[in-house]
Amino acid sequence: MRYTEFTPFDLWLLAQGLGVTIGLFLVTSLIGLLLGALWGVIRFYRVPVLTQVITFIAEILKNSPVLVQLFLVFFGFPAFFKLNMTPVNAAIITLSLNTAAFVYVIAVSSIESIGRDQIEAARVFGLTRWQVLRHVIAPQALAFSIGPLTALLVNQLQVTSLISVIGVMDLSKIGANLNLRTLKPFIVWTAVGILYYLSAKLVATLGAKLEKRLRAHSAFRGL
Amino acid sequence: MRLDLTILAPHLGFLAQGALLTAEVCALALIGSVILGMLVAIARTSQLKWLNGLAFAYVDLFRNIPFIVQLFFFYYGLPELGIYIDAFTTGVVALSIAGGAHASDVIRAGILAIDNGIIEAAEVSGLPRRVIFSKIVLPIALRTSVRPLGSVLINMILTSSILSTITLNELTGNAKIVASDTFRPFEVYVVLLVVYAALTYLVSIGITLLHRWLNRDMQEQVS
Numbered sequence: 001m002r003y004t005e006f007t008p009f010d011l012w013l014l015a016q017g018l019g020v021t022i023g024l025f026l027v028t029s030l031i032g033l034l035l036g037a038l039w040g041v042i043r044f045y046r047v048p049v050l051t052q053v054i055t056f057i058a059e060i061l062k063n064s065p066v067l068v069q070l071f072l073v074f075f076g077f078p079a080f081f082k083l084n085m086t087p088v089n090a091a092i093i094t095l096s097l098n099t100a101a102f103v104y105v106i107a108v109s110s111i112e113s114i115g116r117d118q119i120e121a122a123r124v125f126g127l128t129r130w131q132v133l134r135h136v137i138a139p140q141a142l143a144f145s146i147g148p149l150t151a152l153l154v155n156q157l158q159v160t161s162l163i164s165v166i167g168v169m170d171l172s173k174i175g176a177n178l179n180l181r182t183l184k185p186f187i188v189w190t191a192v193g194i195l196y197y198l199s200a201k202l203v204a205t206l207g208a209k210l211e212k213r214l215r216a217h218s219a220f221r222g223l
Numbered sequence: 224m225r226l227d228l229t230i231l232a233p234h235l236g237f238l239a240q241g242a243l244l245t246a247e248v249c250a251l252a253l254i255g256s257v258i259l260g261m262l263v264a265i266a267r268t269s270q271l272k273w274l275n276g277l278a279f280a281y282v283d284l285f286r287n288i289p290f291i292v293q294l295f296f297f298y299y300g301l302p303e304l305g306i307y308i309d310a311f312t313t314g315v316v317a318l319s320i321a322g323g324a325h326a327s328d329v330i331r332a333g334i335l336a337i338d339n340g341i342i343e344a345a346e347v348s349g350l351p352r353r354v355i356f357s358k359i360v361l362p363i364a365l366r367t368s369v370r371p372l373g374s375v376l377i378n379m380i381l382t383s384s385i386l387s388t389i390t391l392n393e394l395t396g397n398a399k400i401v402a403s404d405t406f407r408p409f410e411v412y413v414v415l416l417v418v419y420a421a422l423t424y425l426v427s428i429g430i431t432l433l434h435r436w437l438n439r440d441m442q443e444q445v446s
Contacts, residue, residue, distance in 0.1 A: 060417070060420050063377075063419065065381045065395065066381075067385055068398075072415075079408050079409050154287070189295055197284065197287045
């Protein structure tokens with residue numbers, strides 16, 4: 001027996017898919033932000049070989065399709081390294097690394113946006129390299145990078161839809177299943193699209209709020 | 224666990240066929256998205272409120288909904304309207320519409336960056352509005368936005384890998400077939416990753432050269 005009509009349960013399915021999408025988005029964004037920031041710090045310290053390796057990996061990750069990266073992790077790694085890989089694990093690994101590559105670029109440019117004279121002045125005052133990073137560079141770099149980071153995260157939210165291809169039950173996969181069952185593509189994909197759109201708007205709004213807050217010190221106060 | 228790339232040798236021709244299809248799709252979609260982007264950019268810089276709002280809605284919508292959802296919307300939805308087109312055409316149309324949203328932002332920025340003095344000079348010379356737009360504003364805007372349009376193209380090359388999900392056998396689609404033929408997914412996808420990265424790198428070099436050549440008379444300002 002096949003239900004070709006929409007049932008109230010479909011709403012629950014969509015909510016579940018949205019939950020999986022947002023959950024994976026939050027987890028991978030967090031890992032990506034931490035990893036990318038760490039790579040940025042490694043570059044700041046100019047660690048000899050590691051810096052070049054990281055730059056190369058970040059270049060490759062930025063300039064290749066996420067879909068191919070997903071296939072490499074999901075189909076390639078188990079065959080080559082003889083390990084088990086669930087779709088969710090593959091999705092988390094790929095999306096985290098991909099986010100990290102873009103965060104790395106933003107981190108590097110926001111660290112470089114701070115004038116050399118500030119760093120030199122702090123060094124002359126006897127601050128260690130770590131103290132300079134922690135108290136002089138980090139607060140300013142964070143305020144500088146929040147705009148690009150928001151744009152990146154809005155983009156990464158849409159990239160999560162690709163994991164449906166390797167079988168993670170996210171919003172797109174639920175949409176595909178509903179589409180196959182009901183054969184009403186217009187309604188299904190419109191609903192899925194609206195959910196994605198609203199989530200993206202939410203991320204963008206939160207980012208804008210945070211940016212306003214972090215930049216409050218330098219905002220124009222009026223005459 | 225040995226990386227053996229020689230097993231790919233007999234499949235190189237097949238992969239090259241896929242690469243050719245990718246290039247074809249991207250070239251057509253680039254033309255489509257630049258034309259669409261131009262029209263939308265004109266609408267967004269016009270003084271008609273409703274036209275402006277309509278163009279903004281289009282850009283906002285197609286930038287905030289994942290490409291895979293848009294693609295499935297067209298691929299499954301259009302036949303329901305009685306429009307039967309193959310995967311290739313659907314792919315080109317979907318890429319053009321999504322790329323058009325990005326391209327319109329770039330061209331709009333190019334139009335807004337034009338010095339008011341140039342337009343005033345043209346008005347004083349008695350040129351009609353249509354001529355000012357098509358002979359003065361648009362050429363300058365397109366010329367200065369070659370480089371950002373190049374990153375739209377690179378993004379499009381990466382996004383075109385998603386077309387493999389609607390049975391279009393471009394580079395990624397063919398690689399998937401080779402991977403399941405040879406049982407060597409790791410080698411196939413590693414090579415694919417490098418090929419995509421190299422391809423986009425070459426395109427970006429080409430774009431930079433083209434940009435420099437087109438803007439050779441205003442070298443200092445643009446460089």
